[in-house]
Amino acid sequence: MIEADYVLKLGGSAITHKDTPFSANTACIRRxxxxxxxxxxxxxxxxYGGGSFGHAAAIRHLSGGLVSSxxxxxxxxxxxxxxxxxxxxxxxxxxxxxxxxxPSSCLVFGNGGSIRFGGAAIEAxxxxxxxxxxxxxxxxxxxxxxxxxxxxxxxxxxRMLALRFRVKTLAxxxxxxxxxxxxxxxRAISRAELPGVIGMVGGRSGDVTGGMSxxxxxxxxxxxxxxxxVLIFNACxxxxxxxxxxxxxxGTLIK
Ligand SMILES: Nc1ncnc2c1ncn2[C@@H]1O[C@H](COP(=O)(O)OP(=O)(O)OP(=O)(O)O)[C@@H](O)[C@H]1O
Ligand SMILES: [Mg+2]
Numbered sequence: 001m002i003e004a005d006y007v008l009k010l011g012g013s014a015i016t017h018k019d020t021p022f023s024a025n026t027a028c029i030r031r032x033x034x035x036x037x038x039x040x041x042x043x044x045x046x047x048y049g050g051g052s053f054g055h056a057a058a059i060r061h062l063s064g065g066l067v068s069s070x071x072x073x074x075x076x077x078x079x080x081x082x083x084x085x086x087x088x089x090x091x092x093x094x095x096x097x098x099x100x101x102x103p104s105s106c107l108v109f110g111n112g113g114s115i116r117f118g119g120a121a122i123e124a125x126x127x128x129x130x131x132x133x134x135x136x137x138x139x140x141x142x143x144x145x146x147x148x149x150x151x152x153x154x155x156x157x158x159r160m161l162a163l164r165f166r167v168k169t170l171a172x173x174x175x176x177x178x179x180x181x182x183x184x185x186x187r188a189i190s191r192a193e194l195p196g197v198i199g200m201v202g203g204r205s206g207d208v209t210g211g212m213s214x215x216x217x218x219x220x221x222x223x224x225x226x227x228x229x230v231l232i233f234n235a236c237x238x239x240x241x242x243x244x245x246x247x248x249x250x251g252t253l254i255k
Contacts, residue, residue: 002043002126002129002130002165003043003165003166003167004043004044004045004129004165004166004167005042005043005044005167005168005169006042006043006044006045006167006168006169006170006171006245007044007045007047007158007161007162007165007167007170007171008036008044008045008046008047008171008173008241009046009047009048009049009154009155009157009158009170009171009172009173010032010046010047010048010049010087010173010235011048011049011051011154011172011173011174011175011235012048012049012050012051012052012053012054012055012083012139012154013049013051013174013175013176013204013236014028014032014173014174014175014235014236015028015029015032015048015049015051015083015086015087015235016051016052016053016083017051017052018051018052018055018175018204018206018207019052019206020052021052021056022052022053022056022079022082023052024051024053024083024086024087024090026086026090028235028236029086029087029090029091030090030093030094031238032173032235032241033090033091033093033094033096033098034094034096035239035241035242035245036091036096036134036241036245037094037095037096038242038245038246039242039245039246042245043129044134044245045125045129045134045135045136045137045161045165045167046098046134046135046136046137047136047137047138047139047154047157047158047161048083048087048136048137048138048139048154049138049139049153049154049155049209050079050080050083050138050139050151050153050154050208050209051083053079053080053082053083054076054079054080054083054138054139054140054141054151055206055207055208055209056079056206057075057076057078057079057080058076058079058141058151058208059206059208060072060075061073061075061076062151062208065113065150065151066144066148066149066150067141067148067149067150067151068147068148073141073143073148073149076141076149076151077104077140077141080102080104080138080139080140080141081102083138084100084102084136084138087100087136087138088100091134096134097132097133097134098133098134098136099128099133099134099135099136100136100137100138101121101124101125101128101135101136101137102137102138102140103121103137103138103139103140103142103152103157104140104141104142104143106119106120106121106124107121107140107142107152108142108143108144108145109142109143109144109145109149109150109152110145111145111146113144113150115142115152115156115160117160117161117164122164125161125165137154137157137161138154138157139151139152139153139154139155139157139209140152140157151208151209153209153210153214153218154209155172155209155214155215155218156209156218158170158172158218159218159219159221159222159227162222162227163222163225163226163227167228168228168229169228169229169230169231169244169249170219170222170227170228170229170230170231171230171231171232171233171244171249172215172230172231172232172233173233173234173235173240173241174212174215174232174233174234174235175234175235175236176212176234177233177234177237177250177251178232178233178234178251178252179197179201179212179216179232179252180201180212181197181200185251185252186252187252187253188252188253188254188255189252189253189254190254190255191223191254191255194216194219194220194223194254195220197216198213198216198217198220201213201216215232219254223254223255228255229253229254229255230253230254230255231244231249231251231252231253231254232251232252232254233249233250233251233252234250234251
């Protein structure tokens with residue numbers, strides 16, 4: 001079984017201008033690609049969030065957790081394809097061999113909103129890693145067995161792939177310095193402290209997957225299933241990603 005060093009989730013809050021619909025942060029995408037290109041030999045699986053593409057489209061069509069109309073489903077899919085292209089273009093411009101895979105092409109939600117990564121999706125990621133590519137999956141709209149479609153957040157994809165590929169670190173890059181407490185970013189959070197912290201953090205307007213609070217729920221799930229360390233860092237600050245990948249993380253460490 002192939003393992004990876006990092007699952008790195010690039011937040012939509014960093015790779016897009018989240019408050020301006022359908023606006024990629026091209027400068028940030030290219031800088032992050034450059035920082036990744038410096039970590040030669042590391043096996044990295046990329047995940048990315050919807051930012052002002054996925055969230056902006058989803059918010060128009062979601063009702064009770066479901067997108068029902070074919071035109072709404074198609075619109076959210078198209079939004080994520082557009083962001084996928086922006087990310088791909090930025091990485092290619094920096095010479096980083098990104099290999100984007102569409103979760104909606106290989107996953108379906110089962111009863112009760114359950115989802116399982118297996119078969120073709122995992123094998124494609126394994127082959128990409130073996131071939132020196134950087135596999136990438138974005139948050140997506142996934143068809144539901146019961147009809148319609150649901151949103152699968154990048155945070156959830158990240159925690160599922162991190163478990164499957166037994167990574168050393170699951171890292172979330174966002175537009176804030178980590179989990180913010182009353183006096184700035186919290187340096188370290190233990191497993192036992194996590195539920196209390198989740199009660200304190202908030203979401204974000206315009207975000208359909210819970211903002212920081214949704215992310216920490218994914219982290220809690222990850223740790224309860226045997227996940228190792230999690231880092232939440234500021235991907236908008238130059239150098240932070242490169243330092244995290246070279247073993248000098250800044251931000252909030254959770255383990
Ligand atoms: N206590 C907190 N600490 C940090 N961020 C918080 C807190 N409470 C609320 N937030 C909000 O959560 C946001 C980060 O979550 P958000 O989902 O927007 O980022 P992301 O996951 O990178 O983006 P995307 O979902 O598009 O991938 C912050 O920008 C902030 O507005
Ligand atoms: Mg989010």
